[in-house]
Amino acid sequence: MQFFETTLSNGLRVIAESNPLAHSTAVCFYVETGARDETPEVSGVSHFLEHMVFKGTPKRTADDVNREFDEFGAYYNAATSDESTYYYAFILPEHLERTIELWSDILRPSLRDEDFETEKQVILEEIRMYADQPPFGADDYCKALFFRDHPLAGSVLGTESTIKQLTAEQMRDYFQHHYTPARTTLAVTGKVDFDELVTLANRYCADWTPGTLPSREATFQTATKFETLAQPSSHQQYLLQMSLAPGGQDSRRYAADIITNIMGNDSGSRLFWDLIDTGSAETVQMWLGEFLDCGTYNLYLSCSPEMLEENLSMIQRHLAQVDREGVSEEELELAKNRICSRMVLSSERPRGRIFSLVENWTLRSEYRTLRDELESYRQVSITEIADVLQAFPLSHPTTVTIGPLEKVEVA
Amino acid sequence: MQFFETTLSNGLRVIAESNPLAHSTAVCFYVETGARDETPEVSGVSHFLEHMVFKGTPKRTADDVNREFDEFGAYYNAATSDESTYYYAFILPEHLERTIELWSDILRPSLRDEDFETEKQVILEEIRMYADQPPFGADDYCKALFFRDHPLAGSVLGTESTIKQLTAEQMRDYFQHHYTPARTTLAVTGKVDFDELVTLANRYCADWTPGTLPSREATFQTATKFETLAQPSSHQQYLLQMSLAPGGQDSRRYAADIITNIMGNDSGSRLFWDLIDTGSAETVQMWLGEFLDCGTYNLYLSCSPEMLEENLSMIQRHLAQVDREGVSEEELELAKNRICSRMVLSSERPRGRIFSLVENWTLRSEYRTLRDELESYRQVSITEIADVLQAFPLSHPTTVTIGPLEKVEVA
Structure with a gap:
């Protein structure tokens, strides 16, 4: 593995982790813009624009692209996130x-007007589908409640209202200001000759x-709130929690x-043993969200409505307990093994390294090998865990629950 | 890559494709028994037994296993198919x-009685969930209609009625006759020392x-039938087709x-361009089913109910046309590129080779490298395609449609 990087004269960054033994190549154009870069009136424009990118250029129709x-x-796709x-x-x-x-074309x-209007219907259908599926938009709702006036409060999909009112002109304007080479990184992993890559980047992106x-x-300033949303047609009850974590x-x-792994990994975690293994809940998971200027602890629960209050009390007891008492050496070791095994297994192909590579470079301006990442996990001590829990406690989250229950009693 | 194989004295086959450069290892215990090996009264026992395998042994509780x-x-899982x-x-x-x-433990x-009764409820829920989701069991229905008295007519999940009546004693009996070493293959791909593997297999499976x-x-003798099943609560209309293909x-x-790739690949195929790209249908796909003594061409369509008859006519025209006229050199080349690119990309990790390895060995008693497989696709000619279409035509399938329509007029 060897790392290379350069910046073209127009500001486009080109990076690669080259592995001569790989049999494939992963290529990513990463644009540093997402839901947090939108004003409230154009909420959803980043995601809508991602769709429009496949709708043709002066040289190509949408069918040509396909x-x-x-x-x-090739296996190809695109995605839009908060950032x-x-x-x-x-x-x-x-x-x-x-x-x-x-890709460069x-x-x-x-961004033709007629394609924009056609695709708008697809986006609106996607928003409706999203509202039809558990947790029925409660995740966006929880995020908005938690982040308040911060740009991360916005929804990636946008709302029916913002999408309906969005104009092609607004999208073209957003495109022009946000899809600049200075905000874009071309990242490649796997079998690649970096000199050739730079030549190609210059040939196709220099203009x-x-x-x-x-x-x-x-x-x-994040909020700590509790809200119950009624969704009478739902069979199960869903619950989401967010609190502040290191960024x-x-x-x-x-x-x-x-x-989050010790508390809420999908198997073998504290919440797994007490809620899933006992049959009290269908799903419970915790994970870390990473953003530019903050992080979030996230929790997701689904269970039958009659079990919600009991499960919520159980979760609260677990969160308070870990804040107070920390974790054991044995749990720490087990979690490190889980995380490191999965990282090694998932990094085996070029496609398993590409997002880690580009995120380290754009978010942290550093190149980190798989070994560096594993080492950072391996070095975490019981004391550091306790310090993090003191600075970023788990036990005061913002909570949203949605489902057939009209009222939830918090213990 | 190097291939190794041996058979233990109790009949267990052990095979490996060793790749010293791999960073991981894929391990599979493959038992040659499935839905086709069940008598009608124990339909679903193979799949139910797969669940029970995780419920403990004399040495381990279910929790220990987890x-x-x-x-x-580790990433681990299990699956049950027809064979x-x-x-x-x-x-x-x-x-x-x-x-x-x-795994060997x-x-x-x-297979304790009390675990059997508990897990029976999980299986019954799985059957109900399956009946709740499109195509609402119509795929099993189509298979039964097509295969008639042949053992492949049976359902992998079984029915509510067979599962309810199944006894733990019947399962233990099925286990004893079907989970024999002579029906089992231990296959490994990736980084592995074969001598060590054989030592381990002897240590843990020799008894x-x-x-x-x-x-x-x-x-x-397969059937050619057309049936319409009413599912008034469904919004979309679904259609399944099966016909006989090389085994x-x-x-x-x-x-x-x-x-099937030229006709019904999920992008760039004849049906894609005429049904999906035009917006006439939501999904259309064709694929090949491979069994011991036969194969099947399969087709799946979902669309709005008012478009069904038009789409079905279109499909029939396409199937009749390819039977009559075959395919073009350009289509053949494109399909080969698609298939071969995907095979290379998906074979990059040990986990991408394991099922191909074990199926070649159990179904065909041969070892085939990735290169062998690619070469077999590359060598297919226009003439061979025409011969196959003559021996196994596409245009007389068994068809089942399910959805809000009560009656469908076939052109």
Whole structure:
């Protein structure tokens, strides 16, 4: 494995973790813009724009785009999150040039009015589908409640109302200010010759107009609230919790990740043994959210409505207990093994390294090998866990529950 | 890559494709028994037994099983099909012995009466969930209609009625006759030392009681039928088709696979362009089913009810046309590229090779490298496609549709 990086004259960063033994190549165009970069009136524009990127360019129709990816058998997709929008393909190494040429073309989309109106219906259907499925939008609701006025309060999908009112002109304006080369990183892992990659990046992306990297700073004060939303048609009861955790640039994030694993890994965790293994709940999980300026502990529970209050008390007892008493050496060791085994197993292919590579580079301006990451987990001590729990306790989350219950009594 | 194989004195086969450069190991215990090996009165016992395997042994409780897999961070699971039941884990190479020891123990489960009754409720819930989801059991229905008296007509899950009536005694009897070493293959891919593997297999599986390999021969005459099932609560209309294709031991299966890819791949296929790209249907796909003594062309369609008849006519025209005229050189080339790219990309990790390895060995008694498989696809000619379409035409399938429509007019 070898790491390479350069920046083109228009500001586009190009990075690669090259592995001559790999049989495939993963390619990602990562744009540092997402829901947090939207004003409330254009909420959802980043995700909608991600769809529009596949709708054609001056050189290509939407059908051409589809056909060309298909011709070389690539696995390709795109996704939008709170802080980024990324486009990726997993390919055979010999298709690198075609892939770079194709992505670089479609990342300068036409954004035609008629395509915009057609795709708007698809987005609205996606929003309705999302509202139809558990937890029926309660996750967005919880996030908004927790983050209050902070930009992270916004929804990635947007709402029916913002999407309906959005104009193609607003999207073109958003595109122009946010899809600049200075906000974009081309990342590649697997079998790749970096000199060739830079040549291709220059050939196909050098004409992208430079732009600035707007500040994403924001101040916030998170909330601790409890709300019950009624969804009479639901059979199960769902519950979400969020509280503040170390952020993506905070080295304490490894300890925080271990804490959520000990508490709420999908098997073998404290909540697993007391809620799932006993049959009290169908699902319970905890995980860490990482953002530019903060992190979140997240919890998700689904169970039958009559079990909710009992399960919630159990969860509260567990969260208070770990805040007070920390974790044991044995639990710490087990969680490290779980996390490290999974990281090694999932890093085996180039596609398993690409997102870690690009996120370390964009969020933290550093290259970290798989070994570095494993080492950071291995070094976390019982004392550090206790310190993190003191600075970022688990036991005062914002909670939202949704389902057939109209009222929930909190112990 | 190097292939190794041996057979223990009790009949257990042990095979491996060793790759010293891999970072992980995939382990599979593959038992050649499934829905086709069940008598009608115990329909569903193979799948139910797969669940019971995780419920403990004389040495371990169900919790122990869960805890031990978790301790070494393995990804593990099991599945039941028409012809096999398999148990697999993707692990770090250093955990090979623990994995073999654990699987070999749980594959001799206690099958206690009380666990059997508890798990029966889980299976019944799974059957009800399955009936709640599109296509609402119509796939099992279509299979039964198509295969008539052949053992492949049975359902993997079984029915509420067979599961309710099943006794623990019947399951223990089924286990004893079907989970014999002669019907079981231990397959490993990735980083593995074969001598060590054989030592471990002997250490942990040599005491498995030998058994015979019962005949699975059956004669059949498939049906061509059309049925409409009413499901008034459904919003969409669903349609399934099956017809006879080359079987798993027939070298024409590569051509048949290419045919389903050209006709019904999820993108870039004939049906994709005419039904999906035009917005006429939500999903349309074709794929090849491979069994011991036959194969099936399968088709799945979902669309709005008012579009069903038009879509069905379109499908019929396409199937009749390909039977009559075959495919073009360009389509053949494109399909080969799609199939081969995906095979290469998905074979990169040990877990991507394990099922191909074990199925080639059990179904066809041969070892085939990835290169062999690619070569078999590459060699398929236009003429061979035409021959296969003549011997196994697409245009007379058994069809089942389910949804709000009460009656469907076939053109």
